[in-house]
Amino acid sequence: MTTTPLLEVEGLTVHYGKAIAVENVSLAVHEGEWVSLIGANGAGKTTTLRAILGLVRPTAGRIRYRGQEITRLPAHARVELGIGYVPEGRRVFGDLTVEENLLMGAYRIRDRARIRRNLDRVYHLFPRLAERRQQLSRTLSGGEQQMLAIGRALMSEPELLLIDEVSMGLMPIAVSHAFGVIEDLHRQGMTILLVEQNARKALARASRGYVLETGRIVLSGPASRLQQDPQVQQAYLGV
Amino acid sequence: MYYYVVVGIALALYVTLTLSLNIITGYGGQPTLGHAAFLGVGAYTAAMLMTRAGVSWWLTFPAAFLTAALLGLVVGGAGLRVREDFLAITTMGVGFVVVAVFQYTPWFGGVMGIGGLVPPPGVDKVALLLIATGLAAFTALVSWWLERSWAGIALRALRDDEEAAEAMGADTRRFKLLAFVIGTGLAGLAGPIYAVHLGFVSGPDFGFHFSITLLTMAVFGGLGTIRGAVAGAVILGLAPEVFRFISDYRNLVYGGLLILMMLIRPTGLLGVTSLRLPGLPGRKGGISRAAP
Numbered sequence: 131m132t133t134t135p136l137l138e139v140e141g142l143t144v145h146y147g148k149a150i151a152v153e154n155v156s157l158a159v160h161e162g163e164w165v166s167l168i169g170a171n172g173a174g175k176t177t178t179l180r181a182i183l184g185l186v187r188p189t190a191g192r193i194r195y196r197g198q199e200i201t202r203l204p205a206h207a208r209v210e211l212g213i214g215y216v217p218e219g220r221r222v223f224g225d226l227t228v229e230e231n232l233l234m235g236a237y238r239i240r241d242r243a244r245i246r247r248n249l250d251r252v253y254h255l256f257p258r259l260a261e262r263r264q265q266l267s268r269t270l271s272g273g274e275q276q277m278l279a280i281g282r283a284l285m286s287e288p289e290l291l292l293i294d295e296v297s298m299g300l301m302p303i304a305v306s307h308a309f310g311v312i313e314d315l316h317r318q319g320m321t322i323l324l325v326e327q328n329a330r331k332a333l334a335r336a337s338r339g340y341v342l343e344t345g346r347i348v349l350s351g352p353a354s355r356l357q358q359d360p361q362v363q364q365a366y367l368g369v
Numbered sequence: 370m371y372y373y374v375v376v377g378i379a380l381a382l383y384v385t386l387t388l389s390l391n392i393i394t395g396y397g398g399q400p401t402l403g404h405a406a407f408l409g410v411g412a413y414t415a416a417m418l419m420t421r422a423g424v425s426w427w428l429t430f431p432a433a434f435l436t437a438a439l440l441g442l443v444v445g446g447a448g449l450r451v452r453e454d455f456l457a458i459t460t461m462g463v464g465f466v467v468v469a470v471f472q473y474t475p476w477f478g479g480v481m482g483i484g485g486l487v488p489p490p491g492v493d494k495v496a497l498l499l500i501a502t503g504l505a506a507f508t509a510l511v512s513w514w515l516e517r518s519w520a521g522i523a524l525r526a527l528r529d530d531e532e533a534a535e536a537m538g539a540d541t542r543r544f545k546l547l548a549f550v551i552g553t554g555l556a557g558l559a560g561p562i563y564a565v566h567l568g569f570v571s572g573p574d575f576g577f578h579f580s581i582t583l584l585t586m587a588v589f590g591g592l593g594t595i596r597g598a599v600a601g602a603v604i605l606g607l608a609p610e611v612f613r614f615i616s617d618y619r620n621l622v623y624g625g626l627l628i629l630m631m632l633i634r635p636t637g638l639l640g641v642t643s644l645r646l647p648g649l650p651g652r653k654g655g656i657s658r659a660a661p
Contacts, residue, residue, distance in 0.1 A: 185532055209538030217536060223529040225593075225641055226522065234526045237519075238538040286538060 134197045136161045136290055136321050137182065137213075142191035144177050151177040153345040155191070159290065164312075164322040166332035166353065168366055169342035175325040176218050178342070179292050182323070183215050184208050195290075210238045214288025218295040218325075220279040224268030228259050231267050231278055235285030245285075252281040255311065273304030280311060291315065293324045297331060305331065329366035333357050341366070374494045376610055378566050381501035382559050383602035387586045388508040388595065389555035394584070395592040396512075396521060397548035398528030399448065400457040403464025404583050407437040407553040409575025411560020413471060416483040416570045426489045429561045437557020438550045440467075445549025449542050464580050471572030482571030486564045501562050508555050512595050515551070524548055525593070578620075585623050589630055591637025600639050 135158035144152040152174040159165045167175050180186045182193055184205035193201045195211055209215070223231050232252055236245045253260035256277040262270065267278055276296060283291060293312065297305040305328070313335050316322050326332035333339050333353045341349040341362060349359065356362050390404045411433035418424035418432055444463050448456045471477045478484075488497060515521045527534040527541045535541050564570050582605075590601020605626070609619050630637060 183536055185536060204540070205535045206538045206540045209536065215536045217533055221530050221533040223526045223533065225525055225529050230522050230526075233519075233522060234534065234537045234539065237523065282537065 133160065135159060135194075136163075136196060137323065138192075138194040138197075139178070139182065140192045140194070142178065142181055142193065143189050144174075144181050144186055145189045146177075150345055152181065152188075155342070155345075155347055157340055157347065157350070159321060159323050161289075161321055162319060163337045164316045164324065164335060166329075166336040166339045167323065167325045167342060168327070168329040168332050168339060168356075168362075170365075171327060172344075173342040174345040175342050176294055179215075179294050179323070179325050183213060183292060206238075209286055209288075212287070212289040214283035214286055214291045216279045216283045216291065216293040216296065218298060220272075220275045222267040222270070222275050222278050222282070224266065226267060227264050228267050228270070228278060229263040231282050232259075232285050235282035238286055244287075248285050248287065252284055255284075255314075256281055271304075272300050273307065276300060276304060276308050277311075280308070284315075288320075290321045290323065293322065295326060296324070297326065297328045309335075329362065371494065374498050376607075377498045378494070378501045378562070380603055380606045381498065381505045382563060382566075383583075383586060383606040384505040384599050385501070385508045385559045386556055386583050387590070387598040387602040388505070388512050389552045389559075390583050390587050391552075391592060391595075391598040392512060392515060392555070393548050393552035394587060395594070395598065396515065396524040396528065397545055398453075398524075399445075399545055399548065400453055400460070401552075401580075402457050402461035402577070402584065403444075403467070403580050404460075404553075404556055405575045405577075405579035406464040406467035407441060407556040408559050408563060408579075409467055409471065409570070409572070410437045410440055411557030412564040412570045412575070413477060413483070413560070414557070415561035415564045416486055417477070419486060419564075420483055426492075426561060426565060430558060433557045433560040434554045435557075437560065438554030441549045441553025441557075442546065444553070445546045448549070449545060461577065461580075464575075464577055468572045468576045471570075471575075477572070478570075480571075482569050482574075484569035486568050486570070488565040492565075497562065497566060501559075501566075504558055504562065508558075509595050509599070511551065511555065512598075516595070520544060520547055528593075582623065585627050588637055589626055591640025593641040594639055597637050597639040601637070604638075 137159040139155060139157045142152055142155040155178055167178065169175050177186060181188050184203055188201065192199060200208055200211065223234060226234065232249055236248055239245055258274055259277055259281055267275065270278060296308045309331055312322060324332055333356055336353040338351065339353045339356045340347050349356065349362065386404065386408060390401060393399050393401050414433045414436045415429035418429045419426060444460060448459055451459060472480055523534060523539045523544045527539065527544060531541055586601035586605045587598055589605055591597025605623065
């Protein structure tokens with residue numbers, strides 16, 4: 131492809147102390163794509179996402195967004211550029227109400243009318259959240275918290291959504307629901323970079339995929355090809 | 370009568386100080402073990418200006434706010450670089466340093482402190498009580514406003530999960546600093562009242578002991594709410610007056626209460642979840658942990 135990718139990661143290396151978590155990872159996400167990053171627990175998937183958002187400092191490598199270098203930008207500035215984040219384990223603000231959580235997501239937007247519009251859109255997407263808008267979010271079920279985490283990320287009107295382990299700790303029905311929502315968002319034009327242990331779900335609707343093993347990318351390509359790859363099938367799909 | 374007025378002034382000051390500490394520790398989740406030092410800075414600012422420069426007592430209020438908030442900005446700024454447990458140590462250290470500076474610098478009156486501080490003519494103890502109560506109400510109003518503002522939501526969010534708040538686009542450093550500046554500035558505002566109420570200021574009075582008392586009040590009442598801070602300040606402020614016989618063991622009682630509270634009710638008497646009945650929907654919803 132000749133167009134500039136929406137997100138471009140080049141030679142990313144991250145250390146935690148002396149331990150290396152991610153080594154020389156390069157990947158690209160083009161506008162409108164759904165890219166899935168799969169791999170076992172501890173392969174460095176989450177660390178890669180966190181580095182893209184600016185929550186960990188890489189020891190080497192570059193991150194570009196729309197061609198602009200963002201490697202040194204603080205996380206809050208990257209959110210402003212249009213990167214939304216659904217963290218692993220949901221991490222909703224338990225002492226805040228559902229609506230306050232959503233307002234936090236719209237933190238960078240100062241226009242009340244726009245915030246109102248975004249709230250309506252999220253409530254339309256997740257009627258359950260509308261019913262519970264005044265409830266403390268720690269009292270929500272896991273599935274509801276996952277909806278809230280996605281809704282919160284949507285509040286900032288992101289162009290690129292980073293989604294970390296959406297299936298973790300959820301009942302199968304809640305997992306299906308969450309993936310259904312992500313599919314809808316993607317169909318409506320949202321660019322998605324998804325990190326997931328559940329390779330089958332992650333590759334089913336994705337455009338492309340990368341396979342991470344102990345901090346390195348060992349395989350990449352169209353999702354359909356990865357699904358057929360014997361190595362992937364054996365290691366991640368349990369075929 | 371006079372006795373009640375004097376106790377009333379002390380209570381109003383306790384309420385102001387606990388509320389201001391609650392802004393930093395309750396809303397922002399930043400531990401502070403040196404809060405009394407900021408009262409001290411405010412009180413010394415008033416004392417110095419009145420005795421050395423002949424400044425009117427009324428005009429020392431903005432100065433006390435500014436000096437305390439400025440030190441708060443410095444401490445908060447240093448605190449941005451350290452994790453929570455180190456911040457506790459840092460604020461404790463600042464408390465010691467402030468006391469030492471007052472105590473060992475002749476310019477600040479040294480060990481003797483600064484005495485002869487009287488309120489301006491017309492301000493008797495009753496008037497002082499009204500002013501102190503007014504300041505407590507003002508502090509509560511600031512807290513109330515803060516709770517409902519964007520900054521308040523951001524502060525509570527970062528108390529819950531700092532990294533997630535950062536990932537939402539909130540500049541958490543700015544809000545921590547804001548909490549420090551407002552909290553310490555308000556503590557400084559109590560300084561001029563404290564100074565003329567006692568008639569003198571002396572470094573050791575603003576030491577670790579006082580800071581811990583304030584923290585105990587905030588934790589006992591319940592961090593994160595106005596009602597909690599007020600209840601903690603009033604109950605623990607009154608306790609030594611009501612139970613005169615225990616006054617020798619005041620610290621023992623305070624410490625015991627703190628441990629008891631941590632064991633039985635870690636959120637304090639009237640903390641964040643105190644007015645919510647379990648099992649009811651809405652804002653008064655249950656407090657059980659969410660199931661995965």
